Amino acid sequence: MKQIQSTMAGTVFNIVVQAGEEVSAGQTIMVLESMKMEIPVEAETAGKVATIDAQIGDFVNEGDVLVTFE
Amino acid sequence: MTVKMTYNDRLEEKLAGIFAGGHAKYHEKMKEQNKLFVRDRLALLFDDGEYLEDGRFANCEAGDLPADGVVTATGKVGGQQVCVMANDSTVKAGSWGSRTVEKIIRIQEIAEKTRVPMLYLVDSAGARITDQLDMFPNRRGAGKIFHNQVRMSGFVPQICLLFGPSAAGGAYIPAFCDIVIMVEGNASMYLGSPRMAEKVIGEKVTLEEMGGARMHCSVSGCGDVLVSSEQEAISEMRRYLAYFPANFTETPKVAESIASKEGRSLEAIIPENQNAPFDMYEAIDQLIDEGTFFDIKKLFAPEIITGLARIEGQAVGIIANQPKAKGGVLFGDSADKAAKFINLCDAFGIPLLFLADVPGFMIGTKVERAGIIRHGAKLIMAMSSATVPKISVIVRKAYGAGLYAMAGPAFEPDVCIALPTAQIAVMGPEAAVNAVFSNKIEAIEDPKERIKFVQEKHQEYKEEIDIYKLASEMIIDEIVSPSNLREVLAMRFRAYSTKHIPQPPRKHPVYPV
Numbered sequence: 161m162k163q164i165q166s167t168m169a170g171t172v173f174n175i176v177v178q179a180g181e182e183v184s185a186g187q188t189i190m191v192l193e194s195m196k197m198e199i200p201v202e203a204e205t206a207g208k209v210a211t212i213d214a215q216i217g218d219f220v221n222e223g224d225v226l227v228t229f230e
Numbered sequence: 231m232t233v234k235m236t237y238n239d240r241l242e243e244k245l246a247g248i249f250a251g252g253h254a255k256y257h258e259k260m261k262e263q264n265k266l267f268v269r270d271r272l273a274l275l276f277d278d279g280e281y282l283e284d285g286r287f288a289n290c291e292a293g294d295l296p297a298d299g300v301v302t303a304t305g306k307v308g309g310q311q312v313c314v315m316a317n318d319s320t321v322k323a324g325s326w327g328s329r330t331v332e333k334i335i336r337i338q339e340i341a342e343k344t345r346v347p348m349l350y351l352v353d354s355a356g357a358r359i360t361d362q363l364d365m366f367p368n369r370r371g372a373g374k375i376f377h378n379q380v381r382m383s384g385f386v387p388q389i390c391l392l393f394g395p396s397a398a399g400g401a402y403i404p405a406f407c408d409i410v411i412m413v414e415g416n417a418s419m420y421l422g423s424p425r426m427a428e429k430v431i432g433e434k435v436t437l438e439e440m441g442g443a444r445m446h447c448s449v450s451g452c453g454d455v456l457v458s459s460e461q462e463a464i465s466e467m468r469r470y471l472a473y474f475p476a477n478f479t480e481t482p483k484v485a486e487s488i489a490s491k492e493g494r495s496l497e498a499i500i501p502e503n504q505n506a507p508f509d510m511y512e513a514i515d516q517l518i519d520e521g522t523f524f525d526i527k528k529l530f531a532p533e534i535i536t537g538l539a540r541i542e543g544q545a546v547g548i549i550a551n552q553p554k555a556k557g558g559v560l561f562g563d564s565a566d567k568a569a570k571f572i573n574l575c576d577a578f579g580i581p582l583l584f585l586a587d588v589p590g591f592m593i594g595t596k597v598e599r600a601g602i603i604r605h606g607a608k609l610i611m612a613m614s615s616a617t618v619p620k621i622s623v624i625v626r627k628a629y630g631a632g633l634y635a636m637a638g639p640a641f642e643p644d645v646c647i648a649l650p651t652a653q654i655a656v657m658g659p660e661a662a663v664n665a666v667f668s669n670k671i672e673a674i675e676d677p678k679e680r681i682k683f684v685q686e687k688h689q690e691y692k693e694e695i696d697i698y699k700l701a702s703e704m705i706i707d708e709i710v711s712p713s714n715l716r717e718v719l720a721m722r723f724r725a726y727s728t729k730h731i732p733q734p735p736r737k738h739p740v741y742p743v
Contacts, residue, residue: 168556169594195589197505197557198660222596 161210162229164201166220170194173218177227181209190214190226201226248286248296252320256449260320263416263418265393266460268301269332272350274464275314281305284336288329289511296321298329299354302337307349308468310476313341316351319394324354326400328364331372338378345477347387349467350403353394372399384577386477389470391445391463392417392453404452408574409470409526412443412453412465419452448529451563456529470524473538473545474578481579482545488519496712500651504627504658510535510552510585513625517541517583517716518548526571531563536571538580542720544727547575550585551636553626560591560635562605568635569612576612581619581723584643588632589658607742610634614641615739619726621645621719624652624706639705644726647718648697655695663687 173193183203190212192199207229214226224226235243251257251267260267266274273279281303289298299321304313306672315334317324326334357366365371376399382388383406390407394416401419404410420441427440434696439445446453455470457463475482499512516525518539525537532555537548549568551558575582591597591606613620613635621644622637633654637643648654655662664671667687674680693699700706711720 168559168592169596174524195557195559195592196660197237197559198507199557199591200507200554221594 162205162207163213163225164189164203164227166192166201166214166222166224166226168192168194168199169219169221169226170199172214172216172218173198173228175212176201177209177212179209179211183207183209192220241283244287244290247293248290251296252294252322254313256320261632262461264533265319265353265416266517267320268316268351268353271393271460271464272301272303272305273312273351273353274461275308276303276305277309281314284340285333288333289327289408294321295327298327298333299324300326300330302332302333303341304337304344304346308472310347310471311344312347312349312471312690313337313344314349314351317354317394318601319353319355322358324356324394325356325358326354326365326372327358327361328360329369332370332376334375335370335378338375338382340625341386342378342382345386345479347389347471347474347476348382350388350390350407352390352392352396352400352403354397354400355395356397356400363629365393376402376406379403384478384573387471387474389467389579391460391467392419393460393463394418395420397421397423408577409454410446410452411455411457411466411470412447413445413460413463414456414458417443417453444529447527450733451527451530451566453530454526466524473524478578484545485519485522485540487542487707488522488540490518490716491515491520496649496715500626500649500712503649504653507553507557509554510550510558510587510625513585514539514548514550517548517719520586521544523548525566531561531567533558533561534568536568538575541583541716541723544720544723545580546583546723547571547580548583548585549636551588551625551632553587556592558588560588560606560632561597562600565591565602565605565609565635569608570614572609572612576616576618579618581726582613582616582621582637583719583723584613584620584622584637585634586622586624586628586638587626588628588636590630590632591635604742606631606635607651610641611739611742613637616675617729617731617733619644619723619729621647621722621726623715623719624654626651627653627655627658629653629655629657639707644729645707646705646721647708647710647715648701649712649715650697650709651712652697652706652709653683654697654700654705655691659688659691662691 170192174191177189184206187203188200190201210230212230283303289295299318301316301593315337388407390404392412395418418441447456533684535550535552639646
């Protein structure tokens with residue numbers, strides 16, 4: 161089971177994928193907002209999204225889990 | 231019938247033993263790991279495979295320790311004379327005995343005296359514990375290797391190609407080199423092996439996780455370039471070396487000018503919305519000669535890009551914020567990465583190009599506790615004390631200390647150029663309006679009135695930091711159309727090539743760490 165963690169502190173601005181969706185490597189799965197910038201979060205490898213672990217508006221710290229893959 | 235051996239036969243026999251290296255089973259093992267025998271590495275490394283070897287007969291009386299596990303040699307790489315030490319891991323796992331260490335020290339001394347680059351081809355298990363008194367604590371023991379590296383740092387280029395382990399004390403060879411190229415799957419660096427970690431601190435971990443090439447090139451920052459084979463490591467080293475002079479007294483060679491890569495124009499690449507990400511690599515491609523970018527620490531702290539390139543044939547070191555990764559915000563690791571790169575370029579006369587699009591240094595508990603201020607200080611000190619030609623280009627935004635870190639006007643860049651999209655301020659409009667008017671904004675009850683007030687203040691702020699206003703005040707020196715930027719940079723780097731700044735009379739600054 162692979163997880164994507166936040167690389168920096170910020171708030172969840174937009175969630176692009178849904179649970180159950182197949183994503184390809186490099187695809188944007190979420191957008192964070194931090195330091196007034198939009199920070200795209202990309203999938204490192206292809207896979208199927210199991211759960212979305214943060215909701216729009218949530219504060220996430222560096223290292224918090226954003227998405228879990230099956 | 232016995233035939234008496236001639237002198238020559240004896241020599242041939244000794245040489246054959248030395249050239250063969252260690253036991254056949256170790257040669258087999260290397261093949262399985264896609265590793266080359268040390269002499270094959272050297273044949274590939276040197277121009278036409280030709281080199282002069284020293285200390286070839288070291289420990290030849292021992293019988294089973296050909297060359298005492300290390301080959302030291304001088305020869306040419308890309309036309310440049312270099313000195314090389316290369317471990318032979320078929321001989322006692324490339325471990326260091328007293329003669330191994332003495333050979334390494336001697337080849338370093340030759341590199342220093344002849345003022346040529348020193349290359350370290352590392353594949354070694356570390357100290358030969360049975361020989362420790364002869365190679366570890368003494369004046370010409372292993373410590374002397376590192377002492378020499380430190381003395382030669384910035385005097386001649388020092389390059390490490392990591393083909394296998396560099397364990398315990400040996401791990402400081404790569405640590406003191408200008409650059410470390412690591413072969414994925416085979417190269418590793420660690421002070422204590424996983425076996426030792428389990429015995430001493432109770433941690434269960436694999437070698438890859440704890441000291442593997444990918445980890446060091448992406449997490450610890452101890453590695454600079456991750457490659458998939460030894461052949462690739464050698465060809466990347468040749469590309470890197472071509473940017474450097476033989477030593478600090480010489481200047482980098484100028485190559486033939488090549489047109490930049492065909493692609494979208496800078497206008498098309500850079501979004502108008504200051505908050506939207508774009509790929510800085512695509513912008514760099516439009517400024518440099520095609521195919522010349524040598525990325526250093528590509529996988530580590532990707533929010534800042536550091537690499538060597540050529541603009542109309544001239545070597546430059548590029549430091550660029552990457553808005554696509556972490557918004558281009560500066561962190562402790564990004565500051566360390568850029569500081570080391572700037573020191574490297576400044577040491578060998580390679581001019582610096584800063585491409586700024588930076589919202590500032592990261593804020594928050596996590597980074598403050600990790601000491602982001604002292605890390606940021608390293609970057610600002612390295613940038614500030616660099617005396618090579620320095621050009622600062624404000625591509626889009628440069629907020630707060632981000633402007634300082636990217637060679638803003640106060641740090642004596644030879645020129646500070648703004649693109650028409652540039653915005654320089656203590657902070658961006660949204661943050662600034664919030665900071666100044668937050669009480670007033672909250673006091674407005676009608677939401678429509680509130681939005682109207684905020685928008686008015688945004689507008690006023692934007693006018694206050696308008697780039698033509700900054701140009702009128704001579705804060706920036708020049709506003710350049712993106713389509714002319716490459717040409718302007720090439721002309722200005724040529725113009726500043728004779729720059730010389732005498733050093734203030736002091737021993738050295740007190741480096742922040």
